[in-house]
Amino acid sequence: MxxxxxxxxxxxxxxxxxxxxxxxxxxxxxxxxxxxxxxxxxxxxxxxxxxxxxxxxxxxxxxxxxxxxxxxxxxxxxxxxxxxxxxxxxxxxxxxxxxxxxxxxxxxxxxxxxxxxxxxxxxxxxxxxxxxxxxxxxxxxxxxxxxxxxxxxxxxxxxxxxxxxxxxxxxxxxxxxxxxxxxxxxxxxxxxxHYQNSYRELFKRKDQIGDISSAQAWWNNDGVWVRPRKPGQTEMEYQMRNWYYFNWLCGDHINEQHIHNLDVINWFKESYPVSAQGMGGRQVRKGKDHGEIFDHHYVEFTYADGSVLNSQCRHIPGTMSKVDELLIGTKGKIQCGAANIVDHKGKVLYQFDKKTENQPxxxxxxxxxxxxxxxxxxxxDAENGARSTMTSILGRMATYSGQVVQWDKAINSGLDIHPKVYSFDAPPPVVPNEDGYYTVAIPGKTTYA
Known part of the structure; x- marks a missing residue:
């Protein structure tokens, strides 16, 4: 220099x-x-x-x-x-x-x-x-x-x-x-x-598909690391080390990872959902080291114009892996992973040159x-970051409860899942039972006042 x-x-x-x-x-x-x-x-x-x-x-x-x-x-x-x-x-x-x-x-x-x-x-x-x-x-x-x-x-x-x-x-x-x-x-x-060339170019041309009437988003893969409990750790230290599996720290994998896909749909829609309903649970990842989060979520998000986003995220080894977004409009569709726009007969209207892709x-x-x-x-970016994060949280609230959850009610609920004191000697918001397992949400019984 x-x-x-x-x-x-x-x-x-x-x-x-x-x-x-x-x-x-x-x-x-x-x-x-x-x-x-x-x-x-x-x-x-x-x-x-x-x-x-x-x-x-x-x-x-x-x-x-x-x-x-x-x-x-x-x-x-x-x-x-x-x-x-x-x-x-x-x-x-x-x-x-x-x-x-x-x-x-x-x-x-x-x-x-x-x-x-x-x-x-x-x-x-x-x-x-x-x-x-x-x-x-x-x-x-x-x-x-x-x-x-x-x-x-x-x-x-x-x-x-x-x-x-x-x-x-x-x-x-x-x-x-x-x-x-x-x-x-x-x-x-x-x-x-938002900083990736292919997505920016697709966004510029999104009017080619007309009005967006529906969308799909996926973050399906094997999952992430687990950090087993070690002798001498307080409960707070254990949860901090194994943070991915506790909602006060991570927000569940629908929040920590799937937010990327949900944010893309919000960005292209230029709006955020007004409600969500869905299903989820723990089918495979349900050991003592897996805290309280689910291993799969499926959520139907509804926007103010009536359009629907069907979203799925899953952490189950041996299942189909897919991380992608699809937006369907009145004239065609945007396939984000393929970085192209096609009409409803499959004709390619635009193809991004992947040789010009950057490192976002x-x-x-x-x-x-x-x-x-x-x-x-x-x-x-913070306001959009907050609202796309809220989209993820809305989805979690829907899958945990099994109910239709309204955006306005959820964001104004005052729900705070954090510790009262941040200290390694202080109790975290959730603690294991005498068998070492944590309370997990049960759809139909878990409620949000």
Whole structure:
């Protein structure tokens, strides 16, 4: 990177920080930025902190540091110290690759000595003040409080999906999203299809299929990891380690994974469902290590115009695997996986050239950091992220209860499934019975007041 470029970058970025500080209420952001500059020793770098140092957090940090901008990782935070150290080791690992985006290129952008590697439930509070940009990649149950703190402290944000696990969390994210807009803070949510070339091109041409009358979405595969209980763990630590299987942390796999497909349909419909009904349960994945979540869901979402989305997600080994979306209109259909548009007789109206496909996980960071470097306010993904997350939660409420669940009633229910206290010695919201099993929703008996 040339000195001329750095000077140009610094001038535009300083002006952006100055304007953001004024919008946020004057002398709030500037001292924090000054502190971050002091710690990193790189006045012109965009300071990044990582909150959540598991696999996805490590990947997100790698992608942020692989952009072409002058970016520096200056702090890391996680509930667990071993996660922080493993992530740090991955980001600073030497590589013999010649790729410009190999880990060896990333290593030079990591400036996180031991005193800025924080752990514990309050670690995020120590890391966020050091940032210009905060990456939020903890289990999604923590997203609302971490997002709120980042915006409160006037930081730009990249946050992974989903952005909450219950309606109370959704309301918090929506309120924070409004504040982020007011302060002109860029927010990107990791619903990466919005940053994928093929999906963008299909969206541009969606009018070719006429009015969308129905849709289908799938996330069917074998499932994910299980982390068995270890001797000496408190119940809170066990659930935090095995977070995928507890709703307060994950929201069930309809929320953690299937949100991608549901979000695509919402995006192309340019609206969100008004109700949902469906079925689901635990047929295969029902051991003590599988917490309280289902292994399959089938949901019928209805939109205000009467159109219906039939969605299915399943975690059962040996069954059909499919992750895709299909939108059917009055004139044809969009096949997202095939990246084409066809009429009802099968004639191809548009075919995306897959040779021009990009890496959307990288693109979302490239575009975010480019906007910040240029002093642009360009991204406000949080509201859509919250509403697509609410779509997933609505589906979970429908399958758990076996009832028709209305969007307005659900989102305004105040349902909060989180602990009252975040501590490894505190009781989590659900605990196992004397046989080691957790209470699981029973359709027809589980209710939502």
């Amino acid at each position: 040339t000195n001329d470029y750095l000077k140009k970058f610094a001038n535009s970025r300083r002006e952006f920080v100055r304007q953001t500080s004024l919008l946020a209420g004057g002398l709030i952001a500037a001292p924090l930025l000054s502190k971050a500059n002091y710690f990193s020793g790189a006045d012109d770098a965009i300071k990044v902190v990582l909150i959540g140092c598991g696999g996805r957090g490590t990947g997100a940090a790698m992608q942020a540091l692989s952009t072409t901008q002058n970016v520096k990782l200056v702090a890391m935070a996680d509930a667990f110290q071993d996660n922080v150290e493993k992530c740090y080791a991955s980001l600073t690992k030497e590589s013999t690759s010649t790729s410009s985006r190999a880990p060896k290129n990333v290593k030079s952008k990591v400036d996180v000595p031991a005193e800025r590697r924080f752990f514990g439930f309050d670690a995020y509070m120590k890391a966020i003040p050091l940032a210009d940009v905060v990456i939020l990649a903890t289990p999604p149950g923590f997203r609302p409080i971490h997002f709120e703190e980042a915006i409160k402290q006037n930081k730009h944000v990249f946050m992974e999906k989903p952005v909450a696990t219950d309606p109370a969390g959704i309301q918090k994210v929506l309120a924070t999203a409004a504040l982020a807009k007011q302060r002109k803070l860029n927010v990107v949510v990791g619903l990466q299809r 996980y990288q693109a979302e960071h490239d575009e975010l950091f480019a906007a910040i470097a240029k002093g642009e306010y360009k991204f406000a």
